[in-house]
Amino acid sequence: MFNDLLSLPFWQIALLSLFGLSAGGIVAAGIFAFLAIIGVFPRLMGKSKTKRILLYETVIIVGGVLGNISDIYEIPIRFGGNLAMGVFGLASGIFVGCLVMSLAETLKSLPVISRRIHLAVGLQYLILAIALGKLGGSLVYFVQGLCM
Amino acid sequence: MSGQSKTVYLNLSEITEVHEKDVFVKDVGKVYCSDTNIQSKCECIKVKHIQEDKSKRYVENVLDVIKKMEMLDPVIQVNNVGKVDYIIDYQPPKPSNLPWQWTKTLFVSVVCFCGAAFAIMTFNNDASVRDVFQEFYGLIVGKEPEGFTILELTYSIGLALGITLFFNHFSSWKINTDPTPLEVEMRLYEDNISKTLIQNQGRKEQDVDVQ
Numbered sequence: 531m532f533n534d535l536l537s538l539p540f541w542q543i544a545l546l547s548l549f550g551l552s553a554g555g556i557v558a559a560g561i562f563a564f565l566a567i568i569g570v571f572p573r574l575m576g577k578s579k580t581k582r583i584l585l586y587e588t589v590i591i592v593g594g595v596l597g598n599i600s601d602i603y604e605i606p607i608r609f610g611g612n613l614a615m616g617v618f619g620l621a622s623g624i625f626v627g628c629l630v631m632s633l634a635e636t637l638k639s640l641p642v643i644s645r646r647i648h649l650a651v652g653l654q655y656l657i658l659a660i661a662l663g664k665l666g667g668s669l670v671y672f673v674q675g676l677c678m
Numbered sequence: 679m680s681g682q683s684k685t686v687y688l689n690l691s692e693i694t695e696v697h698e699k700d701v702f703v704k705d706v707g708k709v710y711c712s713d714t715n716i717q718s719k720c721e722c723i724k725v726k727h728i729q730e731d732k733s734k735r736y737v738e739n740v741l742d743v744i745k746k747m748e749m750l751d752p753v754i755q756v757n758n759v760g761k762v763d764y765i766i767d768y769q770p771p772k773p774s775n776l777p778w779q780w781t782k783t784l785f786v787s788v789v790c791f792c793g794a795a796f797a798i799m800t801f802n803n804d805a806s807v808r809d810v811f812q813e814f815y816g817l818i819v820g821k822e823p824e825g826f827t828i829l830e831l832t833y834s835i836g837l838a839l840g841i842t843l844f845f846n847h848f849s850s851w852k853i854n855t856d857p858t859p860l861e862v863e864m865r866l867y868e869d870n871i872s873k874t875l876i877q878n879q880g881r882k883e884q885d886v887d888v889q
Contacts, residue, residue: 542818543828549814552830553807554836560803564793566733566859572867574789583860587845589787591795592793597795602830604792611816618792619701625793 562594568636570628627664635658684753686720689760690740694871697771701726703743705758716754722748726766733769737879740764764877798837807833838843 565571571590575581599605607614634640644653690707703709704721711717723746726738740763744756801810811829816822846858857865 533788545818546815547832548827550811550832551836551839553829554833554838556774557801557807557833558837558840558843562844563793563859565797566844566863568782569863569867570793571790571860572863574786575864576867578786580779580781580783580786581864583858583864585783586786586790587858587860589790591838591841591845593791593794594798594841595834598802598837599834601828602793602798602834604806614883617788618796621789621792622796625796629793631874665704 558594562590565590565629568629568632570625570632573628573632627661630664631660682753683713684713684716685755685757686716686747687757687759688740688743690719690743690748690764692760692761693735693765693767693868695767696728697769699728699768700724700768701728701768705783706764706766711754716751723747723750728766728768730768731770733767735875736766736768738766740765744782746869763879765875782871813881814838820853832889 541572571586575583576585600607610617640653643649644656649656686780687710688703688707689709693705698703701724702721702724706725708721711720723743724737725743725746728734728736740758740761744758747756748753772841774818793828809831811827811833812823815827815829845860
């Protein structure tokens, strides 16, 4: 795949490399700063009462790097079948679920709404309703083929 | 020397995890007095006896501790240099269940791994990173690329470098001794939990409050 590259002039290779490196660095900083600041990982650690921060950082780094490589190069994994897909689907679903709620919490949308309409009791049912709405919406989206 | 007061400096920490049902001053904070006799007496004052068996957080006030200290000896003058409200986090002593701990760690690791992979994949697809690379390659080289180019390679390397730098992760490469962003976030999260517990305790609203 690099046969083409060897024929390119040096300055073009240098420019392309610089562009790629900087793009990767900035995207990584942006995406992972967002994930760290939004509070998903601290919440997962706090809820599970496990404090292996270094291990989790390693896992996040490895996950990000491998996920990016397999996505960019479209590398087939051909391993694990339905079980691996089920684990990946469930885990990324849990992650996105935590992410959207962290986002809603960071933007203070729930406290604002509950103060505006003087919601006094049943905040837990509101959360449950949001979770069920997400589940229903996600199923409708995939089943009805809205993504096509 | 009678009549002369002795100052006892009291420094309580905001939250302390205890496993014993009898909680003493020396468990929840530090005491200093120029008179070591008084200091050790103060350290051994019992601040709370926990009745319930389940793990629970108790919000306490330093005033009770001061009262108990001054009852001990009238010459004692307490100077509180620590927290005013403090939390005793009681967790019943139980055999550490290592397999269960590792199961939880494995679960969180899987979620973090898949979540990080998923986040970067959705970003790449959302932002059409490959299309942008093809166009940029065309801009520089003047013709459409065939297959993968150096852009994808360097992008992947840059991404790995960026994440590692951001998390300041591998101790041998560490640029400085700052805690990592995740450690900072974790401490902030714990601080917020303690603050909320203390504030909940202090709120004496008659009206219905958020449950």
